[in-house]
Amino acid sequence: MSTAFPLQLHSVLDRGVPNEERINFIAAEDIDPRTYCLAVGIKLGTGRVVPFYDHFFWFGAGYVKAGDWIVVKTGTGQSLTEKHQDGIGTVYWVHWGRSDVLFTHGDIVPILFRMEDIQIGKVVPPPPATHPSQLLGR
Numbered sequence: 001m002s003t004a005f006p007l008q009l010h011s012v013l014d015r016g017v018p019n020e021e022r023i024n025f026i027a028a029e030d031i032d033p034r035t036y037c038l039a040v041g042i043k044l045g046t047g048r049v050v051p052f053y054d055h056f057f058w059f060g061a062g063y064v065k066a067g068d069w070i071v072v073k074t075g076t077g078q079s080l081t082e083k084h085q086d087g088i089g090t091v092y093w094v095h096w097g098r099s100d101v102l103f104t105h106g107d108i109v110p111i112l113f114r115m116e117d118i119q120i121g122k123v124v125p126p127p128p129a130t131h132p133s134q135l136l137g138r
Contacts, residue, residue, distance in 0.1 A: 006031045007070070009112045015103040018075060023110045025070040033059035038072060039111040040102050049111055057096050064092065074098045 006029040014020035023038065036059045041051035057072060064070060067089040073096065080093040102108065 005112065005114060007033065007036050007064075007112065007114075009110060010069075012103050012110060015106075016101045018101055019073070019077070021075065021101050021103055022071050022073045025072070025112070027064045027066050027068045027070070029066045031064050032062065033064055033070065034061040035114050035116065037113055037115060039113070041109060041111050043107045043109050049109060051111055055102065059094070062092070065089070068092065070094065072096055074102050 006027060008026050008028050010024040010026050012021075012023050014022060038057040038059070039051045040055040041049040043049050059070065059072075069084060069089065069091045071091060071093045073093065075095060076097050076099075077093075077095040079095065082091050082093070083089075084091050096102075103110075
């Protein structure tokens with residue numbers, strides 16, 4: 001398993017099965033999951049991936065230790081934290097909240113990325129009113 005990302009995409013299970021479809025991740029080192037996002041896209045014949053519009057999931061804040069799992073179920077449900085079945089590590093179950101399944105075809109794939117260098121826009125105030133008709137309520 002490559003450790004290019006401290007959070008590793010492990011597998012997609014139960015593709016196309018409502019309330020069962022899930023994406024499994026394992027932490028290769030201690031991480032803060034708030035720096036990771038998940039998208040869905042289609043894998044092209046060239047090996048490239050094109051993300052779908054409006055298919056974005058943010059993991060949220062927390063602390064995950066090396067060897068712990070994050071399981072993202074694509075449907076709705078309650079978050080759950082439990083010990084891994086092997087007794088080592090923790091499994092964090094989270095839900096995307098989608099009303100439809102996402103992985104209906106083998107070429108539809110999860111895309112994991114890390115938000116490290118981002119630029120956040122600032123609120124730009126509107127220009128001052130210059131004509132009496134623009135001064136509402138005055």
